[in-house]
Amino acid sequence: MARLFGTDGVRGLANDELTPELALRLASAAAVVFEQNSQNHTRPRAVVGRDPRASGEMLEAAVCAGLAATGVDAIRVGVVPTPAVAFLTADYGADFGVMISASHNPMPDNGIKFFSGGGHKLEDAVEDRIEAAMADDLLRPIGAAVGRVLDAPDAGERYRAHLATALEHRLDGLTVVVDCAHGAASTLAPQAYSDAGATVIAIHAEPDGLNINDDCGSTHMGKLQAAVLEHGADLGLAHDGDADRCLAVDSTGQIVDGDAIMAILATAMSRRKALHDNVLVATVMSNLGLHIAMRDAGINLVTAAVGDRYVLEELRRGGYSLGGEQSGHIVVPDYGTTGDGILTGLLLMEQIAATGTRLAELAGIMTVLPQELINVRVADKHAVAQSDSVKQSVTAAEAELGDTGRVLLRPSGTEQLVRVMVEAPTADAAQSVARRIADVVAGVGS
The missing domain is CATH 3.30.310.50 (Alpha-D-phosphohexomutase, C-terminal domain)
Incomplete structure (x- = not known):
């Protein structure tokens, strides 16, 4: 039998492969496993977030039902980016977090991923335990022991306040076009960039549950390139459906991918002695040009398997300060436990504002091999x-x-x-x- 969990949670065609029944059973099994790990003797709590695709409403209800039926309080944070769920899991002191999203996949798909206490992605062994627990007869509390479903109206504000702590230099004077992919970043990304001082032009920021990732976002960059040129913006930023990715477009309309963004951030961190052991963690898919650029800058490049969870494992193993993927998943452990597209956008713009250097020139640190x-x-x-x-x-x-x-x-x-x-x-x-x-x-x- 194939393993239920893939490289980033459980994902499939919503209401076909990923049904409400499966979501309920999965959430209940996760509740049992996390309760076994918990040292907290009060009732367990789990943060539950989703992206705006239509099936997320159905799956959110099923997940919350599965948690409550197993005696877990579900803190429902609504439509927020995946990294917000990771942050809020820690910020609310929850035992674990659940994000309902299929990231950059088309609208008919959906997915469920879990974060442990503190907002960390799960190890394979924990996922295997959850999958095994789905086959067990689960205890069903009754009366007052049944879990509750609680809304958290301050979730977005908490996350934006957290993002603001990452910047030492404001973004006043920069104009940025932001492609929100009609996804989870549609409100939060423009707000966060505006809070930091940038002039923001938001496109594809009107999610209706059906248009997420539809010819827009980080997997369809053409419209963002055109918008940057049309508005004479300093740069463009593209997120995916759950906003754990960020790719960029410079003022000439050229795409700046995750490798180039990592090169810019790594060299800046290295200069100010903030890059632990002078190491950048990337994946085997990163362009050979990144290897050459980091070697020339005196930075060691450590490679991990494809998937930001494996980048995270390497970052945690070595206590490193920066890692990511060519696709735009960038992880900065000082400010997040998973890839965060909005944080990446803020840090990239900070380098432009602080140095007074155009993005095209900053990205010139590496030459991309075909x-x-x-x-x-x-x-x-x-x-x-x-x-x-x-x-x-x-x-x-x-x-x-x-x-x-x-x-x-x-x-x-x-x-x-x-x-x-x-x-x-x-x-x-x-x-x-x-x-x-x-x-x-x-x-x-x-």
């Missing part, structure tokens, strides 16, 4: 990735590229896909090598 990523749908992703013919094609490509590029082949964490990524000195070379490997993968996987 990268080609091909997703190949297969029947059994793990068997294909381990096949001899696929391994041989990768070895041959690596020998061809030498130290001028690299090859990364990995199974998707959430779908039956094998991802083939190639970096090379030219786009044509990257495309050619990636296509050759992808053809072998497709042949084996058909």
Whole structure:
């Protein structure tokens, strides 16, 4: 039987794969596991947040019912970003947190992810315990022992106040276009940037439950690029549906991805001696250009598996100060326990304001090598990735590229896909090598 939890919680087509019944059972099982871990002898509490997609209302009700039925008080914080749920779990002193979101996925999907006390993502072993507990007969308290569902109207204000503590330099004089993806950041992101002094032009900030991530946000940057040029803005920022990502657009309309944002923040932190052990944590998907730029800046680059949970594990293991992904999940442990798109936007704009340097010039610290990523749908992703013919094609490509590029082949964490990524000195070379490997993968996987 396949594992229920993927790389970032439980995710699937809402009301088909991810049903209210599953959500209720999952929440009840999580309540049992977290209560076993708790040293708190009062009634357990859990923060529950969601993004604005329509199915979130249904799943929120099911999650809150599952918690209450197991004797847990649900603190309902409404539509907020994923990092807000992580922060509020700690800020309210809750035993755990639940976020209902499918992040950058299309509207019909949804997901459920958990945070432990303090707002930390779960280790695999804890997820396995929750999954196992779903098969047990769960105790059902009665009378006054049944949990309650409580609303927290101050949740957004608490989170915005927390974000403000990260800045030492105001953003007055900067004009930013913010693409909110019709998602969880639609109110909070423009407010946070405005609070810090920036002039904010918000686009795709009118969620109706159906339009989240619809040709907008961090996975569809074209409209943001056009808006930055139209308004003559200093930069643009793009979030995804649950606002744990941030990508940027400079004043010329060029995209500045997570690798470049990390390079900017890492060098700034290194200069002021705030980068612990002078280490940046990235994933194996980060561009070779980031490795070269960090080497030239005297910064050590530590790589983790794909997924911000693995970046977080490496950050916690080494006590490091900054990490993230090319996709725009950036983690700054001094201010958050998970990727935070709004925090990233604030810190990036702070560098522009504090140095008086345009984003294009700041991003010039790294040169992006052409990268080609091909997703190949297969029947059994793990068997294909381990096949001899696929391994041989990768070895041959690596020998061809030498130290001028690299090859990364990995199974998707959430779908039956094998991802083939190639970096090379030219786009044509990257495309050619990636296509050759992808053809072998497709042949084996058909």
